[in-house]
Amino acid sequence: MAALGNMTRKDILGKVYKMVPPMLEKFHKGQLGRVAVIGGSEDYTGAPYFSAAASAKLGCDMSHVICEPGAGQVIKTYSPNLMVHPYMRQEKNLQNGETIDSVASNVIAMLDRLHVIVIGPGLGRDPAMQEVCARVIVEAKKKGVSFVLDADGLYLAQMRPELVKGYKECILTPNVVEFGRLAKSQNIDVEREEEGKLCEKLAQALGG
Secondary structure (H helix, E strand, O other), rough: OOOHHHHHHHHHHHHHHHHHHOOOOOEEEOOOOOEEEEOOOEEEHHHHHHHHHHHHHHOOOOOEEEEHHHHHHHHHHHHHOOOOEEOOOHHHHHOOOOOHHHHHHHHHHHHOOOEEEEOOOOOOOOOOOOHHHHHHHHHHHHHHOOEOOHHHHHHHHHOOOOHHHOOOOOOOOOOOHHHHHHHOOEEEEEEEEOOOHHHHHHHHHHHO
């Protein structure tokens, strides 16, 4: 942070431009990024919307939301720019003939069309929603798809750390409370460890 404080606005923007791919005339839709946010339960529609909208505003040209049907109806009213797929199901909303297997298959079928998935915004702790996301993570790793775990998606890393251990194309975004839970799951004492080393130690415990 101190280094950034010594930089001019022009210097900082110069670094940002190096990270943002150029928009070339030869590019077609989808080449500047295809992101899907997996979450959005009946009670939580704002978080998946803001996450997907942020990716669009930062240059991604195809932003998807994969959510519960009830959440999908609401999220569609927020913005016409997002592609909303009501494939997820809370356990109580599984319809006749629907299973966790069939729900997971619908979501997994989208992975080949995506560069990055964000799991967790508005997801909740519903067992069916969590299990579908766990299966999506397993398949994403097989296909080399990058993913971000946020909010209730971090509960998966806490309860089933094997899902993320050693996978380098994964980013966890915990707040202070969520960090404490993740650290505890890896037997890291946040009270005894040196504060500046905590993130490094948790990253090492989860395989980098």
